[in-house]
Amino acid sequence: EVQLVQSGAEVKKPGESLKISCKGSGYNFTNYWIGWVRQMPGKGLEWMGIINPGDSVTTYRPSFQGQVTISADKSINTAYLQWSRLNASGTALFYCARHVNFPCIGGSCDAFDIWGQGTLVTVSS
Amino acid sequence: DIQMTQSPSSLSASVGGRVTITCRASQGISTYLNWYQQKPGKAPKLLIYAASSLQSGVPSRFSGSGSGKDFTLTITSLQPEDSATYYCQQSYSIFWTFGQGTKVEIK
Numbered sequence: 001e002v003q004l005v006q007s008g009a010e011v012k013k014p015g016e017s018l019k020i021s022c023k024g025s026g027y028n029f030t031n032y033w034i035g036w037v038r039q040m041p042g043k044g045l046e047w048m049g050i051i052n053p054g055d056s057v058t059t060y061r062p063s064f065q066g067q068v069t070i071s072a073d074k075s076i077n078t079a080y081l082q083w084s085r086l087n088a089s090g091t092a093l094f095y096c097a098r099h100v101n102f103p104c105i106g107g108s109c110d111a112f113d114i115w116g117q118g119t120l121v122t123v124s125s
Numbered sequence: 126d127i128q129m130t131q132s133p134s135s136l137s138a139s140v141g142g143r144v145t146i147t148c149r150a151s152q153g154i155s156t157y158l159n160w161y162q163q164k165p166g167k168a169p170k171l172l173i174y175a176a177s178s179l180q181s182g183v184p185s186r187f188s189g190s191g192s193g194k195d196f197t198l199t200i201t202s203l204q205p206e207d208s209a210t211y212y213c214q215q216s217y218s219i220f221w222t223f224g225q226g227t228k229v230e231i232k
Contacts, residue, residue, distance in 0.1 A: 035221075037169075045161075045169065045212055047221040061220050095168055102174050104156065109175035110216040111159040115168035 002026035004116035019082035022096030029077035030054035033099035090123040131224035148213035157217035
């Protein structure tokens with residue numbers, strides 16, 4: 001079964017560091033980019049950035065650039081999202097998702113076809 | 126960023142009924158448009174990719190259409206398990222953006 005399994009919920013204080021993980025199984029992990037998506041309480045979905053696990057090339061949405069770091073360890077089929085200093089307003093649910101390319105008119109249509117179960121990060125003093 | 130605007134924000138429909146959700150992009154995105162379903166406490170699930178292609182395993186009562194700026198997700202023969210929030214998402218630009226979501230409730 002193709003799946004992404006994320007690490008468990010975290011409770012942190014403002015200013016603390018954190019690294020959450022996303023482990024892929026059931027497919028060749030290095031063949032698909034992994035993206036991270038934020039969902040703040042009661043809100044919609046925000047694309048944060050993406051990584052190629054094969055060579056660790058990353059792209060960040062400008063609003064997240066410098067705020068988080070996306071990395072991957074292909075030897076253990078795992079992608080990571082980390083913060084060096086969490087903000088007090090940082091409470092959110094974070095999803096990793098597999099980026100897939102579908103053939104379509106005009107070339108390649110991309111989507112997230114497999115999602116992790118989500119990691120809730122609670123930031124509170 | 127390309128802005129994605131969904132309407133309505135919420136709706137209520139009866140079992141067996143038909144639901145239409147629209148999504149408008151702030152600029153033309155060809156058919157680089159996906160639809161996801163999210164149930165409470167669950168991760169989003171891909172329903173439609175490339176505006177009108179049904180993802181494997183998704184019931185055929187779900188369909189998508191549109192190109193350019195205007196897109197539609199239609200659910201026919203609404204089922205109780207279709208109660209969820211639906212999001213459109215563009216993959217035209219390098220920075221993907223989602224609509225704000227449409228909550229579908231079953232009467």
